[in-house]
Amino acid sequence: xxxxxxxxxxxxxxxxxxxxxxxxxxxxxxxxxxxxxxxxxxxxxxxxxxxxxxxxxxxxxxxxxxxxxxxxxxxxxxxxxxxxxxxxxxxxxxxxxxxxxxxxxxxxxxxxxxxxxxxxxxxxxxxxxxxxxxxxxxxxxxxxxxxxxxxxxxxxxxxxxxxxxxxxxxxxxxxxxxxxxxxxxxxxxxxxxxxxxxxxxxxxxxxxxxxxxxxxxxxxxxxxxxxxxxxxxxxxxxxxxxxx
Amino acid sequence: xxxxxxxxxxxxxxxxxxxxxxxxxxxxxxxxxxxxxxxxxxxxxxxxxxxxxxxxxxxxxxxxxxxxxxxxxxxxxxxxxxxxxxxxxxxxxxxxxxxxxxxxxxxxxxxxxxxxxxxxxxxxxxxxxxxxxxxxxxxxxxxxxxxxxxxxxxxxxxxxxxxxxxxxxxxxxxxxxxxxxxxxxxxxxxxxxxxxxxxxxxxxxxxxxxxxxxxxxxxxxxxxxxxxxxxxxxxxxxxxxxxxxxxxxxxxxxxxxxxxxx
Numbered sequence: 001x002x003x004x005x006x007x008x009x010x011x012x013x014x015x016x017x018x019x020x021x022x023x024x025x026x027x028x029x030x031x032x033x034x035x036x037x038x039x040x041x042x043x044x045x046x047x048x049x050x051x052x053x054x055x056x057x058x059x060x061x062x063x064x065x066x067x068x069x070x071x072x073x074x075x076x077x078x079x080x081x082x083x084x085x086x087x088x089x090x091x092x093x094x095x096x097x098x099x100x101x102x103x104x105x106x107x108x109x110x111x112x113x114x115x116x117x118x119x120x121x122x123x124x125x126x127x128x129x130x131x132x133x134x135x136x137x138x139x140x141x142x143x144x145x146x147x148x149x150x151x152x153x154x155x156x157x158x159x160x161x162x163x164x165x166x167x168x169x170x171x172x173x174x175x176x177x178x179x180x181x182x183x184x185x186x187x188x189x190x191x192x193x194x195x196x197x198x199x200x201x202x203x204x205x206x207x208x209x210x211x212x213x214x215x216x217x218x219x220x221x222x223x224x225x226x227x228x229x230x231x232x233x234x235x236x237x238x239x240x241x242x243x244x
Numbered sequence: 245x246x247x248x249x250x251x252x253x254x255x256x257x258x259x260x261x262x263x264x265x266x267x268x269x270x271x272x273x274x275x276x277x278x279x280x281x282x283x284x285x286x287x288x289x290x291x292x293x294x295x296x297x298x299x300x301x302x303x304x305x306x307x308x309x310x311x312x313x314x315x316x317x318x319x320x321x322x323x324x325x326x327x328x329x330x331x332x333x334x335x336x337x338x339x340x341x342x343x344x345x346x347x348x349x350x351x352x353x354x355x356x357x358x359x360x361x362x363x364x365x366x367x368x369x370x371x372x373x374x375x376x377x378x379x380x381x382x383x384x385x386x387x388x389x390x391x392x393x394x395x396x397x398x399x400x401x402x403x404x405x406x407x408x409x410x411x412x413x414x415x416x417x418x419x420x421x422x423x424x425x426x427x428x429x430x431x432x433x434x435x436x437x438x439x440x441x442x443x444x445x446x447x448x449x450x451x452x453x454x455x456x457x458x459x460x461x462x463x464x465x466x467x468x469x470x471x472x473x474x475x476x477x478x479x480x481x482x483x484x485x486x487x488x489x490x491x492x493x494x495x496x497x498x499x500x501x502x503x504x505x506x
Contacts, residue, residue: 053396072400078393082415082496095401095411125501143401 001029002064003147003179004050009059011045018204020045021059025198025207029064032173032180034190036236037200038244043183044075044151046205050181051149063147065179068096071145073153077132079124085111085135086120092143103142110138114168130161137165141172148173148180155184163224166192170219187240191215191232192224199236201243209239280465288465289472296454300473303450306364306436307429307481310371314428317372318379319421323409325380326387343377347435351442359443367439367450374435375428382424386417419497422489429485433478451477 010021020042027033035043048054050061051072071092079088086107087094093103111117114134124132133153140148150169154162170193173180184190190197191213199209213232215223223229262282268274269281276284289296321339325332342350351370359366390413398408414421440452449457451470458466494500 048396051396051400053399067400067402070400072397074393074397076393078391078397080394080412080415081498082418091397091411092401095398095403095407123496125496125498 002026003029004064004181005060005062006050007060007062009046009049009061010057011042011049011054012057018057020049020203020205021057023059023205023207025210027179027181028196029179030177031195032170032182032193034182034184034194034197035200036184036187036190036197036240037205038202038240039185041200041202042205043185043200046200047072047149047151047181047183065146068143069146071140071143071148073136073140073148073150075152075155077124077129077136079132079135079139081124083123084120085116085122085124085127088124088135089138089142091139096143107138107142110141113172114138130157130165133157133165134168137169137172144176146178148178150180150182152184154189155186162189163192167220169193174217187233187236188224188229191229191236192219197236199239199243208243211236211239277462277464280468284465285468285472288463289469292466292469296451296469296473299449299451299454299470300477303433303436303440303452303474304477306367306371306439306450307432307477309368310375310432310435311425311429313368313372314376314379314432315425318376318424318428319383322380322383322387325384326413327405339377339380342373347374347438348442351439355443363443367436367443370439370442371432371435374438375432378427378431379421379424382420382427383417386420387413389420390416419489419493419499422485422492426482426485426489429481430478433474433481437474 004025004027006023006025006027008021009023010018012018012020023046035046037043045054049056051070052067080091083091089107089111090103093107108117108120111120114137116131116134116138119127119131124135127135136153154165157165166189169180172178182190182193184193194213195215197211197213198207199211200206201208211232215228266282269279280288321335325336347370350373354369354373355363355366357366358369394412394416395408398412403411436450437452440450441456444453444456451474454470455467455474458464458470490500
């Protein structure tokens with residue numbers, strides 16, 4: 001079962017040189033696929049192409065899901081500064097129509113799962129960096145996406161919060177049977193989170209390697225400290241050095 | 245108390261200046277038709293309170309109407325410019341021409357065209373010409389400066405153009421729009437005074453006409469009283485608009501907040 005089928009995809013700004021492509025990948029349904037590559041290789045552009053926020057120069061992206069089943073988490077929290085935590089989270093629903101009682105309840109449940117319970121009426125500036133990022137994730141989850149696209153969402157956070165959010169994200173994606181495409185330049189984060197890692201080369205970005213991660217479904221500190229984890233990291237470091 | 249602490253240096257300086265003025269005028273025996281002593285100005289303000297109040301009310305009305313139309317049309321045009329580049333390319337040069345041409349040069353034409361039967365309308369239009377440009381430019385740049393990721397987010401969730409305007413662009417541009425309104429408030433008052441100067445006497449005799457009239461009669465104390473009232477209106481307007489800005493932004497704008505817990 002394929003969630004995304006990307007064929008011969010190229011991207012360039014106006015008449016400039018190709019900065020991405022050719023990309024040919026199939027993303028399986030369920031689980032997390034990480035796209036790992038050096039900074040500036042076009043990982044985020046690829047994610048925006050998948051979301052339909054950019055137009056490719058050529059090639060095709062075939063989705064198994066409708067556009068309304070997509071969720072996107074940006075590198076920055078990307079919140080409405082003037083809106084409360086609840087209003088920020090409910091934005092995808094309010095843009096689609098009225099907020100029902102059921103949606104409001106499920107929103108409260110997502111906030112609870114992400115440790116934001118009790119902060120519903122706070123404004124973004126009253127939250128810590130980690131909480132703002134959790135809220136951004138909550139907003140993506142409220143629309144119950146089948147395909148979750150994440151663009152280095154935890155890159156700006158310190159390591160302890162980042163590890164905790166990685167664990168939360170992994171749990172959410174596996175328990176809700178979602179498909180997630182996660183862009184990162186962190187080797188350890190990709191090995192911790194992903195079921196499959198695609199390595200991208202420098203511009204023009206192409207997928208050079210695909211590695212399946214044979215790890216446990218539920219991942220925690222034990223996985224991070226295992227020999228297999230370290231082995232995957234070592235292999236990926238050498239792959240990245242080759243393409244950088 | 246904080247208010248007193250922050251404003252007391254300026255108030256003390258003003259009081260010292262007034263004291264020095266009073267002393268210098270008395271000491272050098274300066275005639276009142278050249279420079280009246282502060283106590284004479286105060287006396288003129290008291291004795292002409294009714295006339296001054298009526299004139300100030302007319303100036304305030306013209307200023308308020310000009311500001312209202314500056315906000316309405318400036319914001320409306322800004323929204324149009326950010327929606328349709330072609331409209332902006334067609335109209336913007338003319339807006340700039342209107343702005344850079346001295347208003348005293350345009351004012352007689354406006355008075356001839358629309359001021360014959362209703363001079364107030366002409367005064368409002370002249371004051372509006374002076375006031376609307378800062379709102380237009382600030383609103384255009386504010387509406388254009390919306391975080392591109394937030395734009396992408398609204399696009400991703402299929403927001404309508406009206407939803408994007410009301411839920412994203414206007415709130416995001418609000419700080420810049422309010423800055424524009426604050427600048428335009430002062431300009432609307434200047435525009436109203438310039439318009440009154442050009443229009444001369446008539447049905448609407450605002451503070452500018454009081455200034456001309458007291459000047460012609462060499463009632464310099466009365467002239468100063470009008471100037472004092474004019475400054476008071478300007479300061480009041482500025483603080484009123486600053487209060488509106490504070491009330492609108494104090495809860496969420498970084499300029500009014502300490503940042504979160506890291």
